[in-house]
Amino acid sequence: xxxxxxxxxxxxxxxxxxxxxxxxxxxxxxxxxxxxxxxxxxxxxxxxxxxxxxxxxxxxxxxxxxxxxxxxxxxxxxxxxxxxxxxxxxxxxxxxxxxxxxxxxxxxxxxxxxxxxxxxxxxxxxxxxxxxxxxxxxxxxxxxxxxxxxxxxxxxxxxxxxxxxxxxxxxxxxxxxxxxxxxxxxxxxxxxxxxxxxxxxxxxxxxxxxxxxxxxxxxxxxxxxxxxxxxxxxxxxxxxxxxxxxxxxxxxxxxxxxxxxxxxxxxxxxxxxxxxxxxxxxxxxxxxxxxxxxxxxxxxxxxxxxxxxxxxxxxxxxxxxxxxx
Amino acid sequence: xxxxxxxxxxxxxxxxxxxxxxxxxxxxxxxxxxxxxxxxxxxxxxxxxxxxxxxxxxxxxxxxxxxxxxxxxxxxxxxxxxxxxxxxxxxxxxxxxxxxxxxxxxxxxxxxxxxxxxxxxxxxxxxxxxxxxxxxxxxxxxxxxxxxxxxxxxxxxxxxxxxxxxxxxxxxxxxxxxxxxxxxxxxxxxxxxxxxxxxxxxxxxxxxxxxxxxxxxxxxxxxxxxxxxxxxxxxxxxxxxxxxxxxxxxxxxxxxxxxxxxxxxxxxxxxxxxxxxxxxxxxxxxxxxxxxxxxxxxxxxxxxxxxxxxxxxxxxxxxxxxxxx
Numbered sequence: 001x002x003x004x005x006x007x008x009x010x011x012x013x014x015x016x017x018x019x020x021x022x023x024x025x026x027x028x029x030x031x032x033x034x035x036x037x038x039x040x041x042x043x044x045x046x047x048x049x050x051x052x053x054x055x056x057x058x059x060x061x062x063x064x065x066x067x068x069x070x071x072x073x074x075x076x077x078x079x080x081x082x083x084x085x086x087x088x089x090x091x092x093x094x095x096x097x098x099x100x101x102x103x104x105x106x107x108x109x110x111x112x113x114x115x116x117x118x119x120x121x122x123x124x125x126x127x128x129x130x131x132x133x134x135x136x137x138x139x140x141x142x143x144x145x146x147x148x149x150x151x152x153x154x155x156x157x158x159x160x161x162x163x164x165x166x167x168x169x170x171x172x173x174x175x176x177x178x179x180x181x182x183x184x185x186x187x188x189x190x191x192x193x194x195x196x197x198x199x200x201x202x203x204x205x206x207x208x209x210x211x212x213x214x215x216x217x218x219x220x221x222x223x224x225x226x227x228x229x230x231x232x233x234x235x236x237x238x239x240x241x242x243x244x245x246x247x248x249x250x251x252x253x254x255x256x257x258x259x260x261x262x263x264x265x266x267x268x269x270x271x272x273x274x275x276x277x278x279x280x281x282x283x284x285x286x287x288x289x290x291x292x293x294x295x296x297x298x299x300x301x302x303x304x305x306x307x308x309x310x311x312x313x314x315x316x317x318x319x320x321x322x323x324x325x
Numbered sequence: 326x327x328x329x330x331x332x333x334x335x336x337x338x339x340x341x342x343x344x345x346x347x348x349x350x351x352x353x354x355x356x357x358x359x360x361x362x363x364x365x366x367x368x369x370x371x372x373x374x375x376x377x378x379x380x381x382x383x384x385x386x387x388x389x390x391x392x393x394x395x396x397x398x399x400x401x402x403x404x405x406x407x408x409x410x411x412x413x414x415x416x417x418x419x420x421x422x423x424x425x426x427x428x429x430x431x432x433x434x435x436x437x438x439x440x441x442x443x444x445x446x447x448x449x450x451x452x453x454x455x456x457x458x459x460x461x462x463x464x465x466x467x468x469x470x471x472x473x474x475x476x477x478x479x480x481x482x483x484x485x486x487x488x489x490x491x492x493x494x495x496x497x498x499x500x501x502x503x504x505x506x507x508x509x510x511x512x513x514x515x516x517x518x519x520x521x522x523x524x525x526x527x528x529x530x531x532x533x534x535x536x537x538x539x540x541x542x543x544x545x546x547x548x549x550x551x552x553x554x555x556x557x558x559x560x561x562x563x564x565x566x567x568x569x570x571x572x573x574x575x576x577x578x579x580x581x582x583x584x585x586x587x588x589x590x591x592x593x594x595x596x597x598x599x600x601x602x603x604x605x606x607x608x609x610x611x612x613x614x615x616x617x618x619x620x621x622x623x624x625x626x627x628x629x630x631x632x633x634x635x636x637x638x639x640x641x642x643x644x645x646x647x648x649x650x
Contacts, residue, residue, distance in 0.1 A: 025367055029554065030405070030471055030554070031404035031405050031472070031538060032370055032371045032402060032462070032469070034367045034368065034370075034464070035367065035368045036466065037362065037368060040364065042350055042359045042360065042361050043360045043362060044358070044359055045358045045360060045413060045445060045461070046356060046413075047414075047448055047457070047459060048415070049417055049448045049452075051417050051453075051455075054450055054452060077357060079356035080357040080359075082357060088370060088459055090372045090373070090374035091374070092374055092376050092455060120370060123372055123373050123457075125374055126376070126379055127376030127455065128452070128453035130417060130452065130453070130455045132372070132448075132455075132457035134415075136368070136370070136461075141350075146351070146355050147355050214356055
């Protein structure tokens with residue numbers, strides 16, 4: 001279809017491959033893609049739109065951008081405990097840039113392949129750079145991890161480490177010295193540009209976690225969603241929040257900013273009854289992802305942040321809001 | 326969640342309603358939506374991205390924009406013979422404009438309701454105006470209408486009338502006089518801004534049509550996709566292409582431009598063996614949509630456009646390409 005001009009040629013060149021996996025009946029190239037979920041499974045669906053300057057910087061290599069655009073969506077499937085099936089990609093591009101597209105496709109395919117996921121369709125148009133991916137996963141009825149399941153007494157857990165992505169952003173913004181970070185700058189930049197969605201952990205936490213959410217807007221804001229949907233409160237032990245050695249070397253105020261209102265972590269925040277502590281740790285081992293206990297769910301509404309001695313930590317920890325941050 | 330700022334408030338205010346329909350297990354508000362398709366059905370998926378100045382003009386009322394953004398996606402489900410289930414909406418907005426959002430939501434909900442479809446999730450961010458909708462439908466295995474099924478000898482059919490949307494665009498561009506169109510301008514503008522996706526016709530054509538596509542980029546270009554995927558050719562009778570009285574009053578060259586390379590028709594172009602002519606007409610009656618026979622599928626590759634006397638119609642009828650049109 002390349003005789004039909006740029007739009008169709010673009011899709012064909014970079015984003016069409018034979019559909020992989022038995023569940024994809026028909027991939028790119030018709031009006032719709034056709035996917036056959038396993039019998040009786042529920043479909044988990046999520047959609048994220050990435051805009052330059054808001055969700056990524058112009059400095060990001062296209063491979064990493066392709067990775068991240070899919071990763072933030074996979075992170076939503078992970079938070080539901082859903083098994084990835086397929087995704088669609090809609091792209092608005094200011095111009096046809098073959099090198100950019102090749103890189104974008106490469107990053108996206110690599111992550112899709114790592115999760116056995118097919119790219120089944122999409123759209124390409126001229127316009128200010130915009131990447132919109134919708135993902136589809138499957139989960140047995142009743143087993144999805146929801147934001148609404150946290151109960152008083154549950155323990156609060158988080159995967160991986162938090163705050164490095166925000167630290168990298170602060171370095172790009174000039175609020176943290178890149179020179180002072182030295183070689184560590186590349187490390188925190190990876191956290192920002194190549195987040196690893198915790199799909200395996202989400203699957204392993206089915207039947208173990210009472211609630212889950214992925215951390216995209218910062219712990220304080222995202223935990224707020226869980227508290228609101230579960231009609232509970234929480235106390236977070238800020239000293240117990242897992243952080244890299246790089247972040248731990250920053251002033252405490254910067255650490256707290258990055259840990260609590262960081263954004264772009266794409267780790268899982270989840271709750272489980274104290275009696276399931278061993279099951280949580282087993283799930284984490286199975287998924288190969290470290291997890292840390294960092295607080296508890298309370299009857300009293302609201303979010304309290306304390307240090308390791310039970311003293312309140314001052315500060316306003318608003319969620320990372322893409323309109324105001 | 327309105328205390329968390331604009332982004333979350335936006336979604337909640339305009340785009341959250343109780344999920345409708347038994348197939349939606351969980352709607353907006355968690356990491357993923359959960360949808361339960363009927364047992365054994367295949368999932369039909371399509372995604373379209375709309376950009377201002379490319380797919381709609383700044384003059385379009387927001388209600389109509391909301392309608393059209395969903396309609397172009399529903400049209401893809403229609404072309405597959407799929408039954409609409411649910412959709413997601415991702416929005417990039419240059420600013421928070423309550424009136425615009427209220428209108429957009431109203432137009433979108435009205436069309437979604439007309440098709441028993443739930444809005445199950447999405448995303449909102451700051452950025453140049455961009456509307457990305459992904460739709461999910463279901464279709465029994467083996468019954469989807471595909472582009473690849475056209476066979477030599479099949480007859481070519483099209484629903485409704487073609488070209489009015491392009492005529493309206495030409496009027497907006499000043500190439501056709503709005504004054505000369507008079508009251509008819511509002512009529513062709515409706516075709517451009519409020520296309521009616523042919524979902525009922527697509528469902529009725531299951532087991533009748535041998536192939537189908539929806540006309541979004543103009544008949545010549547879209548038919549080209551069918552020919553390519555089916556490895557056949559076609560002859561179109563340009564005189565038989567259905568057109569409104571308004572378009573029929575235009576000079577022939579403008580008529581042909583609008584009919585063959587119009588874009589934005591959102592009618593169905595489909596093929597069926599001559600022996601299924603009665604079944605096609607019965608499907609059209611059932612769906613309440615007029616259909617016209619307008620050509621045939623040939624063994625010889627390529628697309629031939631003829632007039633009613635079998636004489637070739639000159640011209641280059643490229644598909645409407647959003648990068649070059």
